[in-house]
Amino acid sequence: RLILDSIHYLWPLRVVATYERGVLFIGGLPGIELTPDSGIFGGRWTPRWMCGVFPFIPFWMRIETLALCEDVVDLPVQSVTTSDGKTVTFSANIAYIITDVVQHYTNVQDFEQSFSRAACGHLAKVIRDETWDDLHQGQRKLEASLKDTLTTRVKKWGVQILECRLTDCSLSRQYRLFQ
Numbered sequence: 001r002l003i004l005d006s007i008h009y010l011w012p013l014r015v016v017a018t019y020e021r022g023v024l025f026i027g028g029l030p031g032i033e034l035t036p037d038s039g040i041f042g043g044r045w046t047p048r049w050m051c052g053v054f055p056f057i058p059f060w061m062r063i064e065t066l067a068l069c070e071d072v073v074d075l076p077v078q079s080v081t082t083s084d085g086k087t088v089t090f091s092a093n094i095a096y097i098i099t100d101v102v103q104h105y106t107n108v109q110d111f112e113q114s115f116s117r118a119a120c121g122h123l124a125k126v127i128r129d130e131t132w133d134d135l136h137q138g139q140r141k142l143e144a145s146l147k148d149t150l151t152t153r154v155k156k157w158g159v160q161i162l163e164c165r166l167t168d169c170s171l172s173r174q175y176r177l178f179q
Contacts, residue, residue: 011056014063018051021101022065064105070097070162075116079172080124084131089172092143093165094119094150100158108157115154119164122149132171139166 016022147164
């Protein structure tokens with residue numbers, strides 16, 4: 001297995017599948033800062049790769065590929081106290097698609113974590129400012145608010161938000177256990 005992996009890494013061609021897009025990072029020498037205007041073989045120029053077979057120089061080039069299919073992130077369950085003092089437990093999921101692979105790789109360090117935290121933070125903030133009755137009757141408004149906020153936030157990350165859905169939103173009792 002190790003020999004096959006080594007041969008694959010040293011092979012001078014890379015394949016980008018039809019459902020993928022790739023980003024080529026060049027100039028991977030440690031400690032050397034190269035500029036985009038120094039050309040394809042001397043800088044951090046990051047062209048977008050469509051599907052096909054492409055030349056590859058090991059140890060100098062790095063190719064990252066992403067599938068451009070719809071994906072869904074499930075947010076963790078959260079508990080927040082509303083403005084009228086009621087504890088609400090909620091969760092949501094968000095459907096998205098990657099629209100720009102270069103932006104996705106170069107404008108955010110950890111997309112999944114940043115995306116999830118931004119969504120959870122927005123939901124918690126909005127729910128804290130609402131009363132339970134307003135929140136319970138306005139769940140579609142909350143979903144629309146989340147979609148609008150995330151659409152603006154993740155556009156620079158090369159992502160388009162398709163849909164936001166609350167999967168759970170209910171009153172809950174909170175118990176604390178002390179040891």
